[in-house]
Amino acid sequence: MKSWKNLLIPLIVMGVLIVGLIVFLVIKNNSGSGEEEFDTNVLSIGPQDITELRVHRRNLEDDIVIGVGSDSLGSPVYSYNGVEVDDENYSLTAINNFMTVMMSYNVSSLVKNSGALSEYGLSDPEITIEFTRTDNTVQRVLLGDDTYDGSACYMKIDGDDRIFTVAVAKKVCANYTEIDFLKSQVLNIDFSQISTVQFDRTTDHLHLLATCEIYEDTGEPLFTIVEPYKIKASTYFNNLIKTICQLEIAKFIEIPDDQLESYGLNDPAFHILITLNNGQKTELYISQKLAGYYYGRMLGIDQYFMLSDMQITGLETPILTLLNSYVAYYTSSEISSISGFYGGENFRLEISLGPSGKYADPDSSVKLDNRNAVVYNSDGRIYASVLFESLATIVIGGIDSDATPNLADTIMTLEYVTNEYQTTKVDFVQRDADTYYVFINDEYSGFYVTYDELFRDGGTDTYSYGVWAAYQLLDTAIKNNVNGVYDIPEEVADN
Numbered sequence: 045m046k047s048w049k050n051l052l053i054p055l056i057v058m059g060v061l062i063v064g065l066i067v068f069l070v071i072k073n074n075s076g077s078g079e080e081e082f083d084t085n086v087l088s089i090g091p092q093d094i095t096e097l098r099v100h101r102r103n104l105e106d107d108i109v110i111g112v113g114s115d116s117l118g119s120p121v122y123s124y125n126g127v128e129v130d131d132e133n134y135s136l137t138a139i140n141n142f143m144t145v146m147m148s149y150n151v152s153s154l155v156k157n158s159g160a161l162s163e164y165g166l167s168d169p170e171i172t173i174e175f176t177r178t179d180n181t182v183q184r185v186l187l188g189d190d191t192y193d194g195s196a197c198y199m200k201i202d203g204d205d206r207i208f209t210v211a212v213a214k215k216v217c218a219n220y221t222e223i224d225f226l227k228s229q230v231l232n233i234d235f236s237q238i239s240t241v242q243f244d245r246t247t248d249h250l251h252l253l254a255t256c257e258i259y260e261d262t263g264e265p266l267f268t269i270v271e272p273y274k275i276k277a278s279t280y281f282n283n284l285i286k287t288i289c290q291l292e293i294a295k296f297i298e299i300p301d302d303q304l305e306s307y308g309l310n311d312p313a314f315h316i317l318i319t320l321n322n323g324q325k326t327e328l329y330i331s332q333k334l335a336g337y338y339y340g341r342m343l344g345i346d347q348y349f350m351l352s353d354m355q356i357t358g359l360e361t362p363i364l365t366l367l368n369s370y371v372a373y374y375t376s377s378e379i380s381s382i383s384g385f386y387g388g389e390n391f392r393l394e395i396s397l398g399p400s401g402k403y404a405d406p407d408s409s410v411k412l413d414n415r416n417a418v419v420y421n422s423d424g425r426i427y428a429s430v431l432f433e434s435l436a437t438i439v440i441g442g443i444d445s446d447a448t449p450n451l452a453d454t455i456m457t458l459e460y461v462t463n464e465y466q467t468t469k470v471d472f473v474q475r476d477a478d479t480y481y482v483f484i485n486d487e488y489s490g491f492y493v494t495y496d497e498l499f500r501d502g503g504t505d506t507y508s509y510g511v512w513a514a515y516q517l518l519d520t521a522i523k524n525n526v527n528g529v530y531d532i533p534e535e536v537a538d539n
Contacts, residue, residue, distance in 0.1 A: 080153060080154055080156055081152070081153055082151055082152070082153050082154035082208065083150070083151075083152060084150070084151060085148065085149065085150045085151075086149050086150075086151050086201065086204075086206075086208060087148070087149040087185065087201055088147065088148045088149070089147045089148070089175055089183075090147070091112050091114075091120040091143065091147070092114070092118075092120070092178075093175075093177055093178060094112050094175045094176055094177055094178065095111070095112055095113070095176050095177070095178055096109065096110065096111055096112060096174075096175075096176040097109070097110040097112065097143065097146060097147070097173070097174070097175060097176075098110075098173070098174040098176070099146065099171065099172075099173050099174075099218050100171070100172045100173075100174070101170070101171060101218065101219060102168065102169065102170050102171070102172075103170070104219070104221075106221075106222075108124075108125075108218075108220065109124075109125050110122055110123070110124060110139065110142070110143065111123035111124075122136070122139045122140075122143070124139065124222075124225055125222075129225075133226060133227060134225050134226060134227060135225060135226060135227040138224065138225045138226075138227075139225060142217060142220065142224075142225070145213075145214060145217045146173060146214075146217065146218065147175075149185065149199065149201075149208075149210060149214075150210070151199065151208035151209060151210050152196055152208075152209050152210060152211065153196075153208065153209045154206060154207075154208055155198070155206075155207040155208065155209070158206075158207045161188075161200070161207075164188045164189055164198035164200075164207055165188030165189030165198060166186050166188040166198060166200050166207065169186040169187055169188050169200075170187055170188060170189070170197075170215065171186070171187035171215055171218045171219070172184055172185075172186055172187075173185040173186075173187070173218065183201070183202065183203075184201070184202040185199065185200075185201055185202075186199065186200045186201075186202070187199055187210075187214065187215050187218060188200070190212055190215075191209055191212075194212065195211070195212060196209040196210060196211055196212055197209065197210060197212050197214070197215050199214075221298065222347075223296040223297065223298060223347055226296050226347060231288070231289055231290060231291045231292075231326060232289075232290060233289035233290070233318060233320075233326060235256060235258060235263070235264075235265040235286075235289065236258050236263075237320045237321050237322070238256040238265070238289075238318060238319075238320060238321070239255070239256070239319045239320055239321045240253055240254065240255055240256070240270075240318075240319045241253070241254045241255075241256065241267065241285050241316070241317070241318050241319075242254075242315070242316065242317040242318075242319075243281075243284075243285075243314075243315075243316055244314070244315040244316075245313060245314055245315075245359070246311065246312070246313050246314075247313055247332070247360075248363065250363055251271070251272065252269055252271070252272075252273075252277075252281075252366065253269070253270055253271035254267040254268060254269050254270065254277055254281070254285075255267070255268050255270055256268075264282075265282060265285070265286065266282070267281055267282055267285060269281075269367060272445065272490060273367065273489060273490050273491070274484065274487070274489065275367050275368050275489070275491075276367075276368040276373070277366065277367065277368065278365060278366055278367055278368050278369065280358055280361050280365050280366055281358075281361075281366040281367070283358060284357075284358035284359070284361065284366075285318075287355075287356055287357070287358070288316055288318070288328070288356070289318065291351075291355070291356065292355070293342070293349040293351070295349060295350050295351075296347040296348065296349050297339075297347075297348055297349065297350055298347075298348070299339070299348045307331055307334070307339040307348070308331030308332045308334060308339060309329070309331050309339055309340070309341065309348065312329035312330055312331055312340065313330065313331055313332040313359075314328075314329070314330040314331075314340075314359050315327075315328070315329055315330075316328045316330070325343075326342070326343075327342065327343035327344075328340055328341070328342050328343075329341055329342075329343075330351075330356075330359065333353055333359075333360075336352060336353050337350050337351065337352055337353070338350065338351045338352075338353070338356060338359070339351075363443065364440060364442070364443065367440070369437075369439055369440060370436070370437050370438055370439060370440065371438040371439075371440060371470055371482055371484070371489075371491070371493065372436070372438065372458075372460055372468050372470055372484070373436055373437065374436045374460060374462070375436070376395055376397060376401070376403070376432060377397055377401055377463075378462050378463060379395050379432075379436075379460060379461070379462060379463070380394070380395065380396075380461045380462060380463050380465075381393060381394045381395065381461045382432075382435050382458065382459065382460050382461070383458070383459045383461075384435075384456070384457070384458050384459075384511065384512070384515060385456065385457040385458075386455065386456040386457075386512055387455075391412060391413055391515050391519070392412070392413055392414075393410075393411070393412050393417065393428070393431060393432065393435070394409070394410070394411045394412075394414075395408075395409075395410050395432070396408065396409040396410075397410075403418050403426050403428055403429060404418060404426070410428045412428070412431070412515075412518055412519065412522060415522050416522070417431075417518060417522060418528070419518070419521040419522055419525045419528055419529070419530050420528060420529050420530075421506070421521075421529065421530060421531050421532070422529065422531050425506050427506075427517060427518040427521040427522075427530070428518060430506045430507075430509055430514050430517060430518065431509075431511075431514040431515055431517070431518045433507075433514075434497075434509050434510060434511045434513075434514040435458065435460075435511055435514075438470075438493055438497045438498075438511065439493065439494075439497055440482075440491045440492075440493060441479060441491075441492050441493045441494040441497070442479075442491070442492055443490055443491055443492075444475070444481070444490065444491075444492055445490045447475070447481060447488070448488075449473045449475070449481040449483075449488055450473065451471060451473065451483050451486060451488075453473045453474065454471040454472065454473055454483070455472055455473065455474055455480070456471070456472045456480075456498060456511070456512070457469065457470070457471050457472075458470045458471075458511070468484065468485060469483075469484070469485050469486065470482065470483065470484055471483040471486070472493065472498065475492050477495075478494060478495045479492045479493065479494055479495065480492060480493050480494075480495075480498065495510075496510055497510055497511070498510045498511050498512055499511075499512055499513055500513060501513040503532065504532050517532075
């Protein structure tokens, strides 16, 4: 008997809970508003049905106005705020996507027993979408507050008392601004039409002006710096300008004037000016990199843009890296002769290569002061190559633009004559104990080189010789070779 009493108490509690649940469900189903699934398209309008779509945003000053017409084939023709779409600024694809979203309303639920419009943000709606039909009547769609979970917003069609919910993406799209309708800007500049390229960098006061030539075989551009230096540009500079000429600006942003400093655009770090042969100019101003992005503007376009550091690289490349590394770079096949003058001595290296382009070719002629210069060491290294490499790869050691050296103080002169009879004269003037100013064709280049480039004796390492030491090595090898072979004596190498 006692056990039955023990079971009775839980049964009574369970019964009370069940009754309570039933009462709650009845009250809920008979009370105020609620939402029921209502996956239905309640409004769908085609472009042929309207002459204008206007989107008014309560919190934005400007409306979006899309004019709608048709061409001779009946296809829709759009205008954005009075400007024909798909011209040089606005994207037809962007407008088409916008119209697709704005002109069809597939709702997700219907609000049952709805209360006052103000409860849903529809008495003063955040978004009002107006369709002007071809008969000049106007139909409006209202978008109000977001639902509690933020996935949808409340919606109402004028003339229909029902309140629906629709995906909140509809409201996001309705809040587009002009920037969202602009075309991606692809510069796509034809290298063959470039006259000059100017690159300025405020961080180190860099200013470079370059001309452009085209490799006939490949169509690739070759830039030559003409201001403030006269030297070929490096591959790094070539690649930077190629990137800019083919740059795609896909992301435009709005930046208020009072925030330009925050984006580095009150005083942009980089300035690029590309001038074509016909005088047309493309001019960009770009900020320093901020959190992986660059911000900029293009002259003639009001909007600002952003670029990731994956889209454009090389803006911060050190100046010497942007320039060709060598004072006067040539290949053996380009050179007819190179003469050197230092300390009362002189030499003349003459090169005429056979079909193979190799010094050892029977049809090649390589002479130093009219003597055969094709002398080997036991490893097969040709000493004429040692001299030529030292002459053709004199590395620039640094820049000293403020110096005013005197050409009359020249200590060494090199003269390069190409197969096309072009002569380049290079003079070296003492700068300090370890460096020398460089003059090219009697004009101070702004560069200097180190002692090693001219005088280093590499010993048995034939890849570490300076110019004059390499000349002396070849001269010695010619004088002392046995059957065309000469090895540097150990005692000489040790010295």
